[in-house]
Amino acid sequence: MLRRRKEPRPSSTDQGRTDCNEDIPADDAHSYITPSKHTPKPLWLLNKTVGPGGPLRPFRLIKQDLGNLRQRYLSDWKIFNQLIVASTVYVFFTNLLPGITFASDLYVLTGKNWGAIEVVFSTGLCSIIFSLFSIQPLTILGVTGPFSVLAENIYSLCHEAFNIPFLPFMAWSLIHAGWLHYLLAIFNAHDWTMGYVTTFSTEIFSLLNSIIYFHKAIQELERAHSNLSFAAFLYAIMGAVGTMLLAIFLSTAESWKPLFHRYIRLGLSEYAAAISIILFIGLPHIGELAHLDKSTLPVSTTFQPTSPERHVFFVEFWKLPVRWIFAAIIPGIIITMLFFFDHEISSIICTIDRYKTRKPGGFAWDIILLGTTTALCGILGIPPANGLLPQAPLHSESLMHADTEEVIVEVDGQETVEFRPIRRVYEQRWSSLLHGCGILAFVSPPFMKVLGLTPTSVLAGLFLFMGEQSLSVNPILYRTFYLLTPPSELPILPTELSSPSTISATETPPRPSYMPIHLYTLLQLLITIAIFILTLTRGAPAFPVLIILLVPFRLLVMKHWFRREVLKFVDAWACKAGTPEDSGDKDENLQEKKEDQDGGNHAGVLQPRRDSSDRV
Template identity: 30%
Template sequence: MAPIGSLQRTGRLAGGVLEDLKRRVLPWYGDDFRQGLHPKALASVLFLFFACLANAVAFGGLTELLTDGAIGTIEMIVVTAAGGVIFALFSGQPLTILGGTGPIVIFTGLLYAACQRFGLPFLTTYAWTGIWSGVFLIILALTDASAMMRLFTRFTDEIFAALIAVIFIVEAVKDAILPVFRQNGNSTLELASLVLALMTYALARGMKRFTKTPYLRRTIRNLVSDFGPTLAIVIATAFSFLYADVPFDRPAVPDQLTTTTGRPWLVDLMSIPTWAIFATIIPAFMATILLFLDQNITSRLVNAPSYQLKKGGGFHLDLLVLGFIVLGASIFALPWIVAATVHALNHVKSLSEAEIVEVDGQRRERIVGVRENRLSALTIHILIGVSILLLPLIKLIPMAVLFGLFLYMGFVTLAGNQFFDRVTLWFTDRNLYPNTHYVRNVPRRIIHYFTAIQVACFAALWILKSSPIGILFPVLIALLAPLRLWLDRFFKREHLQALDADEDMDEAEIAVH
């Protein structure tokens, strides 16, 4: 899916990193900032600022829950701000947004449980695991390991993107919707929280689709669409103050910059036995697989041909920068951040220009260009850093509003996932199937077999990550690539090409027309 030049193995130490610098960074660095001086970039900044802050608050809170308070929201905000600024300045593909992700948070919880089982201090064990993982990522970047992503196809990308999107949706449903039906708490609070979450989702979705309505002038419709998610957060938060007697849950952040437990920021790296320092190489190996795949799969999705990017990607350089970020964060026992699939894709989409085209009698939206820049990502993470000084204001946003934003981003990501589209065919009248390239060129039975295999892989990932051996689920993600190669023996080449092509065939047809 990415420009093939960015995934070539050079055979030289740091060869891929140097190629990314020469091809993507140096020729475009100044233009990356000029392209950010545009209202669309401003709208993207405001939307993604709230989205990334919501991600940091929510996943920071989840990390705090899974680690019994050892690592929490304030640590997640700090590392998101610092790591995001570093990545925006030095990466090869600045459209990629870093942040906490569901799989990484889950892995952190599993590591904490292992530390409890073996009687090891969690923070020091976590720090050494991250240090080793950071070193491994740097080695992988310097040896062009990202070139292995050529073995990955849409098959794996779709499953991984669906996993991330569903984690967002499940967290939103679990925290904002299910409590209403449990009937074991404050029913007024739970119902009001549900209303806020659904209001945020509906407003964000409705205003984002405002460009498709005939109302007002096109310039105004575009502004409403671009600023839709931001306006949804502001309106829903303001609405919550109309019910002053309802004790809405709000972000649990301290009033000043300090760690969640009040511990020193630096970790005592020598507070575990020497054997344990080297034993952490084992979980570090698992974490490295997860971080490597999370980063590179998201990069493939960001650089998909359908987004019409002109400047190309920078896989090797991105992985090198990520390795240093993980290494530095681990010394302070801060959460590991990586390319956040949902936020990165929403970042690209928020910077895109689209037009309505007609293919085989169907009207559909096609992206014609993206305002590729560094300034939007840089500003987003600077604002997150500034938000540390405005912690009392962050507390004003109800958690229900943030979970409504989670719900919106999860469904937006699923909506662009061909795997999800093919799953819906199971429940669709055959006479009403969309006239897509794979429906035209592949028998229905083959489409359903291929989709069923992806569903089975998705279910296996979900079950494994929730099991006592969940720490191994990164290995299963890595095994999706050889599994896809194995499918070549059971499907015709032309069928796989239609179902699993790097580029949507309909997009290619549009380009020809």
């Protein structure tokens, strides 16, 4: 019995969905002016670029996204069950706790301008706005590690070099970043930017995030060493390492079968970080440990900014001298680069094929929202939130459930319908809205006092855990292990990776060498280390520029350093199927086909021989 699988017809919810590599249909033919031979070349290029269907056609993607949002919005509110409640609690802890961890760092390195209440306020406010109005509610927003590094260096420049107030300058930087986000969305930046990003760049960016987390943990312990007694410092190290190890241990609870019931194992793994943090927050208050001095998270006891010089969440940004208003465009551009890249990658990761999303999505409208919240945070004097890379897939993973897929199969010429079990994510807005409301509630004084009980050593342990979780799924880590593995123990590579010079038509191809892959991995490691070192210098605000430059570096330079087969094996497009080298394969196939046709057309005809003088 021969069974041939047919692709199911797209449902009505799939028809509005588009990917970054799909062509957008042109508008009404009557609105299109066809260039003629008399049209000047500049006008012809302009019409081709901004005309209907052109890559820079203003508002093209925004119009498409608004249509998709209208199509899916009501259905996003119709799903609510126990799994969504569990996901809400899980995302609440994985977003709030890292946020207050960054708050501890920002409190010290921004001269007390930003603290726990600012970070919590920003995370809750932006999460609620995106849960209500974004086109992709699975994306989780919060204050990120790369922006914390950027903000700390901007404060250092304002305080030590420029001698100007930090918050007004940052407010203008974020306002400039806001309208720059608008421009990127209006002119369809997703199509002509993220369409060229490969995993080479995203893996480096993810590794950089992991290193930043580890570095933040070390900074917290360094401050504990300076401010605490030796005994308290030793316990701070134990608290940090213990928080990390217990969280890692509990996160593997699903594999403890047959120990405990399935739901108990699932709960332990989902709430691993929360259980570990709560335990090590309470442990120092028991027995002799209660007499140790400890460094805790500084918080506000009233609904007021952290800085004693401020009384309301509002920045008088117009009082900044005009020359510094224009100078703030430079950090505004850098923040735009960082946020655009970070948020787009987060949105892509939480909707990959593994999660079987069906509803239409988009990117341009969310960039409009991101620009709005970024400028709003600048005016309020709080750090802006954007898409979180580690938390983005965690949200989708927590919403995975069993479902069935309708598949049409053909058996002996008869088409039948089968329902096959699959796992799919719940596409809804409740978990984003409820976790955002829960985080925003912590700006109230009673909840702030609860946050104030958190030792900074526990926050350092959370940094270590987040870094480990992010690093453990990075392909760079596994390829780094290959560097330390004896060649005889390495997996066998495909034969097409063999060097052409070692392949003979009469002999069996030799085993491909791992050397090109090792060199590729070492290049990624060296680039990541170089960017991280830059974040420790005065040039740290420019590190997002280097991350963006990795895109043309990969497409234009690396093809001259590595063979096409190697790049196809280790790299791929970030938001569409295939690799950059696929286009080269197509060109070669077309050339071979053309040569075959030419050979057939001129069969039996003696062709003149071309010597070296005939070559161009």
